[in-house]
Amino acid sequence: MKPAAFDYVAPRDLKSAIDALVGAGGDGKVMAGGQSLTPLLNFRMARPSLIVDLLRIPGLSFIELRENTVVIGALTRHADLEFSDVIAAHLPVMAAAMPHVAHLAIRNRGTIGGSLSHADPAAELPMLAVFYGATIKVEGPAGRREIPAEEFFVSALSNCLEPEEIVFEIEFPVLTSHTGWAFEEVARRFGDFALGCIAVSLELTDNTVSDARVAVMGVDDTPRRLREAEEILRGAEGGARTALRFAQIVRASVSPADDIHVSSDYRRNLIGALAERAFNTAFARAVGAKP
Numbered sequence: 001m002k003p004a005a006f007d008y009v010a011p012r013d014l015k016s017a018i019d020a021l022v023g024a025g026g027d028g029k030v031m032a033g034g035q036s037l038t039p040l041l042n043f044r045m046a047r048p049s050l051i052v053d054l055l056r057i058p059g060l061s062f063i064e065l066r067e068n069t070v071v072i073g074a075l076t077r078h079a080d081l082e083f084s085d086v087i088a089a090h091l092p093v094m095a096a097a098m099p100h101v102a103h104l105a106i107r108n109r110g111t112i113g114g115s116l117s118h119a120d121p122a123a124e125l126p127m128l129a130v131f132y133g134a135t136i137k138v139e140g141p142a143g144r145r146e147i148p149a150e151e152f153f154v155s156a157l158s159n160c161l162e163p164e165e166i167v168f169e170i171e172f173p174v175l176t177s178h179t180g181w182a183f184e185e186v187a188r189r190f191g192d193f194a195l196g197c198i199a200v201s202l203e204l205t206d207n208t209v210s211d212a213r214v215a216v217m218g219v220d221d222t223p224r225r226l227r228e229a230e231e232i233l234r235g236a237e238g239g240a241r242t243a244l245r246f247a248q249i250v251r252a253s254v255s256p257a258d259d260i261h262v263s264s265d266y267r268r269n270l271i272g273a274l275a276e277r278a279f280n281t282a283f284a285r286a287v288g289a290k291p
Contacts, residue, residue: 003041010053014060014139014168017052021164022141024050030166031055032075032114035106060113060168065090070172074113078125082107090174093131093199096183097124103191113167116152119159119222122193124185126153127223131199131215132172140165153222175213177203180286182278186270188261194218195262196270198250200278202233204286209233214275219254219267226253229275238283243276250275 011017021028029048031037032055040046054060060075063084070090072081081087082098101107101115101124115125116136129136129149136147141164152159161167178201185197196218203211212233217223229249236242251272258264281291 004044004047006041006048007050008053009050010056012056012058014057014166017054017057017166018139018141018164020050020052021166024048024052026163028052028163030117032117033077033109033111034114035102035110036114036118036120054113054166061111063087065174068174068176070174072112072170072172074167074169075111076113078102078107078110078112078115079104081112091128091132091172093181093183093201094128094172096181097128097185097199100124100185100187100191100194100197112170116170117159117161117167119153119157120193121153121156121221121223122195122197122218124194124197124217127197127199127215127217129170129172130223130225131201131213132175133225134173135171136167137169137171138165138167150225156221175201175203177211178213178286179204180282180284182281182285182291184274184278184281186274196267196274198271198274198278200275200282202282202286204283207237207287209236209283214250216250216254216271219256219271224254226250228253233279238280238287242283243279246279247272247276 009020027048028050031051031053060073062073063086064071065086078101088095115123134149136152140162154160180202182200185194187194198216201213202209212230214226214229232249251268256264256267284291
């Protein structure tokens with residue numbers, strides 16, 4: 001199929017892009033990498049009167065370590081994240097997740113700002129933003145604002161942006177005291193959207209968990225941070241019993257819907273199995289063992 005007719009602009013600065021969206025009266029769409037928007041246009045699931053292409057705006061593609069945060073420009077491509085030494089050293093869960101994002105051709109074009117704004121509940125980057133407690137920085141006609149990742153995603157394919165706002169930068173806190181981590185995902189084929197996925201990060205004190213971070217995706221309309229599961233891990237030691245208890249809590253914390261791919265029960269059981277594996281891997285890394 002071919003998209004419906006639309007006007008196209010490629011502004012050279014963020015203010016001009018915002019002005020173009022304002023002029024579209026709520027009927028404009030932002031294009032970053034275009035890997036999510038283009039299929040929607042071709043199937044006419046999106047029929048904007050105006051496309052605002054951000055790719056000619058300088059200064060929106062970068063990865064920088066700033067004290068205890070990694071700041072990423074909205075036009076930074078998935079492949080840049082995948083092969084970045086800064087990401088590998090300071091956001092290891094992101095480094096592990098990036099090869100699971102679609103396929104190399106898409107990672108070479110897709111951008112982090114585009115993925116977050118598209119808000120697919122089975123996409124890796126939205127979950128990583130929730131997992132790390134990222135701050136998503138946006139600009140619109142009323143100025144700039146900072147949005148916590150857990151408030152950014154409203155429902156499937158829906159975010160809290162106003163029609164004239166654009167994501168320009170994302171700030172990821174570095175979990176400096178966490179020494180163990182794991183990322184587990186299952187898809188029908190490698191590169192497909194996840195049927196279930198979990199990320200776990202642990203801090204140990206005297207071989208017991210003193211802090212934990214847990215997030216899941218593919219099991220709800222938005223990525224989710226599981227604080228009850230985190231609380232269960234605090235004070236726990238490693239071993240099969242803790243891993244099994246953790247898996248039970250994760251399984252009980254999600255309520256996935258049936259869909260054309262798998263049943264709700266399948267996803268719930270899957271995320272439990274992934275949780276058990278992820279805890280064991282994260283704990284092994286935290287104590288310096290080979291996972």
